Amino acid sequence: MTTKGKWQDGLSRRAVMLGTGAMAVSASLGVSGVARAQDVSGPLEPWFGKGGKSAGAGLTWNHGLNLALTGTGASFGQAMTRGATTATDLIRASGGPTIVLKLNDHQGGLVPPAVTGVRRLISQERIQSLGSSYGPATEALFPLIANVGLTTFWSGGAGPTGLGKTDVWITMALFALDPATGGLAYLAKRFPSAKRLALIGQQENGTAAINEIAPRVWPQVSGGQIASTEFVNIGTTDFSSLIARLKSAKADAIFTTIYGNDQGYFIKQVREAGVDIPIMSIDLGTPTVPDIAGSAIANNCFLAVDGYQPQNPNPYNALFVETFKAKYKTPPDYFAANFFEATNILAALIGRTIKAGKTPGRGSVLSDAFQAGPSFPSVYGGSAAAAGVMTFNLKDHSVTKPLGVFQIGLGGVLTKVATIEKNSTTLGPA
């Protein structure tokens, strides 16, 4: 899928590099006044238009981030912060608002520090919008968000509980639910002799994919049956018991919603137990999973997801990757990408609000700005000539993003093997 909006003309790699270089030069010379000028050109211009006062230049905007900054999920929080920071740098260099990130640590998904911390961000840090991650740590904020009128981007671990919630916008594919049908269809097509499917879910997120979607879709696409259904607790590192049951079930393939580090432990132990059947999973966002799984991850493992590929030549993504790598000396990952996109959407909404003659701030004003156009550029999908597109559903606040099936290689390198659509068995070419 490619863009059709203002960013539709695409941008060559040369232009991207020139834009990035211009930004770097501007930054090095300390040309802060540039951001206040009218019609400022900048690296994000091809997708968001010219910067300047009408785009928010000169405006300081406090954006809260409710993330896992300590504990087992600290790497997620770090990646998300970096993605958002990369966006704020580019936005400022493109003549957009100065978005100041205010961080709260929910300590790996704990509700009390999430609620208390975001209250602090609202009352003391005066945040005007929020980005959030994790399930319960975000869901617990819904009443507070609605009460304060805090436009919120749920960009990590988002689930269906956020659908239709006031001022909450889900900027990522719904965990497990959106890609499950396409993933199962691919599994059936790629492995036609696989009839007995083992389902392995994880408590908390994506349970409907295991309990509802897979039992309905798998017989349709394969003519087979569900061999077993298991659930594991989040944080499981030893899967011995499950593997013994799995071997006994004599499954031909595995569909699993296990995510986080647990996925690495699971894949490694399954392969070490001599179980070589294909595994279709729906998340490989955790950057540490390939390290934990080792070479096992390259053994017949697939991923159906809004998979992020740093090497995607889409020019919007190329700008993101170049800027990110220049700052952090490492390529961005899935979490960084999602927060990068969400922060750019925030800036676009601020600009739209100003152009509409309104004052951006708390309340529904930013959410209202979605009505001007539900599509935004995406670092997912697209082509070497144009950015991908993410389109919001203005009723339930979910998003449709480019999805794919990927074969997982060593180190977690993804090779796209098919294009899939949200809640569809239709398979497209890679």
Add this chain to the structure above:
Amino acid sequence: MNQLLQLIAFGIVQGATYALLAASFWLIYATTRTFHLAHSVTYAVAGYAAFVISVQLGLSLWLGAFASVISAAAVGCAIDAILYRPMRARGASVLSIFLASLGVAAAGAAALQLIFGPLVKQVPGFPNATLYLGSVTVTRLQVLTAFCAAATIFLVFLFITRTRTGNAITAVRTNPTMAMAVGIPVERISVLVFGIGSAMAGLAAFFETISFVAYPTMGLQPVMFGVIGVFLGGIGSIRGAALGGFVLGFLLVFSGLFLSQNLGVILVFAVLLVVVVFRPEGLLRSPSGA
């Protein structure tokens, strides 16, 4: 039948690891009455020591194992010398020492994250392979881990029961006042059990690290299960603690015969509850104290 045999095989492997951890926690707790939750930091430091030696410095995996054990012992002794001993000297309550230990556990994990970052650290290089016994599978590393755990527990058991120093440890454990009265250097014994107990945890941490990865909070769950194992088996002897740890690990896996994996832990805590209520001294009584 295959499932049963597979569960038994996995259960023995898991049980042996938890037995080692329970024995390590027991040695420290039973001798010094220190509820040493900071054992989790010791465990994590040992994992990172293997990473530093075998990956960052590029030395052999066995030097990494040595570094894990030695660094764990050093950290355990240091925590005792710097934190617990002054607190004991001032007459701090068990609860105060427990809270201090909890603080070290939290701060230690945070410090490791600051030093090494939040991403996990892998220590590759062990020539692992899957071993097939009919339809039952285990890995070479699992077998080695279980063997080393069992051998270590046995050696520590021999040390405690067959040596003068071991007898001194038993004396301090059973009656520290009397032990001091007969000239046993109680504080040196304290350092010694922290060193040995921590080294045992370090060995377990090394095997976890080369099996998977090292990360700042890697010690929390194993140490917690070790603690539960101690109270399940009984605090009276290392045999009781090791048995408790083994039963805990074995049950966690074996419950898969009739329960989904996520429900196995419920069975374990149900057993613990029954034991605590109906046999508060633990599964194994040991009047001899060994």
